Structures are given as structure tokens and as C-alpha cells.
Amino acid sequence: MQSDERRLDTGPANGVADAPSDDGAPVAGSGVTRRGLLAAAAVSAGGVVLARLPAGAQAPAAKAAAGAAATQATPAPVATAYELSAVPADPTRAPGPPTSALGARSPFETPSRAPVGIVAGSSLTPLHQLTGTVTPSDLVFERHHAGVALVDPARYELMIHGLVDRPTVFSLDDLKRLPSVSRTMFLECSGNGRGAFRAPKREMSPQAVDGLTSSGEWTGVPLSTLFREVGVRRGGTWFRAEGGDAARLSRSVPMEKGMEDALIAYAFNGEPLRPSNGYPARLMLPGYEGNACIKWVRRIEVANEPGMFRDETSKYTDPLANGTARQFSFVMDAKSIITAPAHPARVAPNVWTQITGLAWSGRGRIVRVDVSVDGGKTWVVAELQEPVLPLAHTRFRVPWRWDGTRTVLMSRAVDETGYTQPTLAEFRDKRGPGTDYHYNYIRSWVVEPDGQMFFGADL
């Protein structure tokens, strides 16, 4: 089947690393992962089964359509599913497939996450296959430490205890009864970019470089509402959140953040969270590193000190060049990446195209993105897609006409605090070549004379 071949061609390849580090971000790789191929094959197989169902078996609406067709003297042949073999030469000359319960993608479009590891691993968002600012729900990156917890929403409970007047257990229905908030914001793993920093390869796509970031509309109840319900006591300066997964992943967060804008989120892009993103409920800390946004959150303890859990001491701390390590480095600083054109794209000379990408900052709005088409010697101001939302992926664009000579593209974000994305040299100098997490330096893309683009591994 053609679509099988397409999936294998365009799936998790493009230089995505195959060796999960302990924090899930790829560190080195040899291209297509075996796991990725298995997963892609399984998805394709599922597609075949669906495609072979008779039209009437797919949905009541389809039965009705078939019945209506039968009343006609000569019913036209109707394709039953969106598969490549059903694509007619002229779609205006025959009715297409019937209505369906779920809206499938065009068989010509097969974006996919790039999974790395299974029990403890990550799946990277295909940034180079997406446009706009919102990540489709099934392409949001995942990162977990002991597999995806599968939680029965009827049995889900969130317990809040510790330095509170009324230790309380909330059901999912309880959470949904409370006034909700919806907010469009990014979520980024603080290990995003580790592979590009530690073991860069020219054959890395935007997905492989920075696929551990996604953005969209999160809905939930403000944590401050829940804290009012339980009555936080004087001295409750931290809260500790624990996940209901096999890692019981735990992080400590200052109470000010909980009162300011933290959410217990139960929906993304208009539907319940996907299991790999924390179904049925997770902590969301706007602008903070993804690890602190505890998925499957089941317990929050109000305390007078941090728990000093493994993922805020031995992990998710940032060794610095000066012989110390930065702790509780929550905020994701301003960052940007050109998503097109970029590896594995090839550009044509002397025609107008656009350079486009994403910029975001955990400290507020992006106010400017500079783009260079000469390796950083000169910069132009990119157009930002309005509305520019704080703490959200912001799309930038610059028209571009490549002159056919070897060059390097770069993007540089500036946020509303005046913070400017650093160069790789600045990053190495201040943090050190052995540093970890928060890899937000400027990304570069090389255009070779034949138009083939590569990640600017050491630029």
C-alpha cells in the first residue's frame, strides 16, 4: 500500500536521534529508530483495517448515505476511506467518501511524532511539518519517566494536603465544576535541544533539534481556586506536586507561582488531555519547564520547604562553567527556531519564498524576531503573526529570495523584558560546554550551493 511507503519515508527519520538520554532528549543518533519504524508500521496497519471496512460499517451517517445512494437508479461508486488508491483523477466527477465519526488527515499528509525510547522516553513534535502557532493534539510532544499512566477518570482523585486548613480530595467532576480558564501557551521540555548541543548532526530537522516544544489552548481550573478551597496556612511557601504514574514524578514549586497563574489543566485544544500529556489532569505552570508541569497529578502537598526531589536535584539542575549548578531554574527563556525552510528541505534559487519559524518566551510576549540570511552579519526584522500572546508560540515570517550561493539562516528572538536569545558562543562561554537544560541559543541552518539545507551544527 502506498501510504505505508509514505509513512516510512516521511516518518520519524530526518536525523532524529535514537539514543534516549536519561532525560529523554536525544543525545546522538543514526537516523530512523527501530521503535519509530515499528510504531509507524502499526499506525499504517490500523489505517489499512479502517480503509477496508465497508462504508456502512463506519458510522450511522454513512449507512444513511448508502441508503440514499441506493434509491438512485445508478449509484455512483463511492470511495470508502481517505486512502491514496481512492484518490480519483478528477474529484469533481464522482462523489467522495461519506461522512465519518473522526476527521482523518489527507492520505497525502502523514506528520508524526518521533518517539525515542519506550518506558522512559519522549516523542518529538514535527515542527517542520506544521504551520501557524497551534500544535495538533496528536502531535504534541511527550516526555515521561515510567511510561504513560492510563488513568480511569471515574477513579481519578486530586488530594491537596499539608499546611492547609482543610485537606481535601477533588474528583475530576469537582475540578470541572469550578470556574475554568482557557489559555494558549507553549510547553517546552527544558532538555529540548540537548541532542543538538551535545551531539549535533547536519542531518537534524527542526523536529530533531527542538521537537520537545508544543503550543495550544489549555483549559483547567486555577490552582489558586483550589488553594482557597483548602485554605493555605501561613508558612506554606512551597507546594509539591506528585504524578500518578509509575515514576510518581514530583516537583516543588514556589507558592507564588501557584497563586499567580498555575492551572490544573484537564483539556487541550478543546478536548480532554491525551494520555501522554497527562489525562485526565495535570499541573500547568505557564512559562515554566515542562518537567515541573506534573502530569496525571494526584497529590499536592503545601509545605514550608521544597522536597528536594530527584528531578529538582540530580536532574533538571544546570551545571555552570563556574563550578556550580543552578537549581529551580523553572523559566524557559526566549528562544526561536526557523521551521521552514530547514533540513531536510531543499530550496530553489532566484524565486521568492518565505522563511518562517516559531519564537517563544517563558517571561512574556515575543516583541521582535530578527532573521539573518548571511550567517549573522546582518539581520532583518521578521513579521510577527498577530495576536502575539504571552508565553505562547509566536509565528514569524520573512520573504526571501535565495541567490544560489552557500549561506546560513538564523533567527534571534527578543522578549518583552528586553532579553535577547544568545549566540552559541555566548551560551558555551557562560554556561560551559558540559552544561545541561535550557538550550536556548540561536539556531542556524546552512544552505548548500545545491539548495540542500542542513542544521548548522557548530554555528
Place this chain on the structure above:
Amino acid sequence: MRPGRVVPFLAAFAVWAISEGCDRGPLADRAEKAQRTLGSERLPPDVRPAPEPPARFDVGRPATAAEIAAWDVDVSPSGVGLPQGRGTPMQGAAVYAAKCAACHGGTGEGQVGTPPLGVPAAPKLVGREPSDSFAFGRDPKRVKTVGNYWPYATTLFDYVRRTMPLSAPGSLTNSEVYAVVAFLLAANGVIEQTAVMDSLTLAAVKMPARDKFVVDDRKGGPGFK
């Protein structure tokens, strides 16, 4: 809003606010705020501003002490949360050999060979290099271990009890956790081979890297840190 409608509205609001058990500040302030939310907009006569939310919605049910105890396994650096039980490095060697060595190696050297498909390489647990500095930022080849990077011994207990072994988290008894923690601390040269780890002694252990961690000093604005 016409003045004639304000008084009955405020009166109704006050009655509502009292009945809802409002306890956040004087009613006058709240009424003024409600009025202010109208701005200059003239509302139709049958429309009123939404009432302020109550201080509490009284959602959820009380958590019992037993429920909290069943879930709360946090262990703090102060020792709060450490359970009863005890273990020695020698006892821990047996636990380690049975439950940990298959992934972390016989002496805590880390993953031996290729891990099973999809399972992360088990990290190295033992080693004090570099003994003279904390050069992880400068040298990407440095490998973090319990002995050279973990700032708190209590974290080791907390983490092992929560998550290890990877295939059966939560299956070790508290004394087995104390023992395997004692084994790892002794193997890293942090405690004596004859030491006994319990709720008092473990909290008193000072890790070699304890003073290497600094508060995040990034604050946005110009300049890169």
C-alpha cells in the same frame, strides 16, 4: 446604569453577599467593584453584573488522615517523612544484587551492555570523580553519580522508594530501601561500611555536592546568564 436602579441592586447584592458567606473585605468595596466592572456601558434594565464568586465553592470532600498517609511518601532533607526501619551497607549489598544490579551493574557502574528495547540506559550510581572540583559545566564527559552530584541523601531514599526497581516501583520494604541507600552511600565513600542508616542517621548525612547548588539568578532583561 441609571441611579434609580443602583440602590435596589446594591441592596440585593448585599443580601446575596451575606447569604453566600462572603468574607473578603467590606461589602462597600465589593459593591463598588461590581459597579466599576460595568464601566460606562449602559446595561439593559433586565441585565445585572454577574455576582462575585464566593470565597469558597465548598467543592471536594475531606481527605482522611489514612488517605494522606497512604499517598504521602515525601521525604524532606530535614528528615521529615523518613519512616521507621534501618539498614546497613552489607544488608544493602544483597538487596542491590537482587533488585538493582541487573540494570545498574554489579558495582553501580551503570548500564552494562545494551538495555532492553525502549528501556533507558541505567545511570551510573557510584563514583566520586572529579574529586577535586565540580566541573560538570566545563566538562561534558563528567558523569553525574550519587557520590559526586546528589546534594541530599534523603533524596536517594525518596527516589528509590517511589520508583525503583523500574519494573516494580514501590515493592521494596522501608528497611530494604534504607539498606540499599546505605550500600550506595558507602560505595560512594560517603558513609562508613559499618554505618547504620535509619530516620536519624540518614538525615544527618552530608553529601559531597551539598554546597554546589545555587539559586536561579536569571531574571530576564538584557544580558545572558
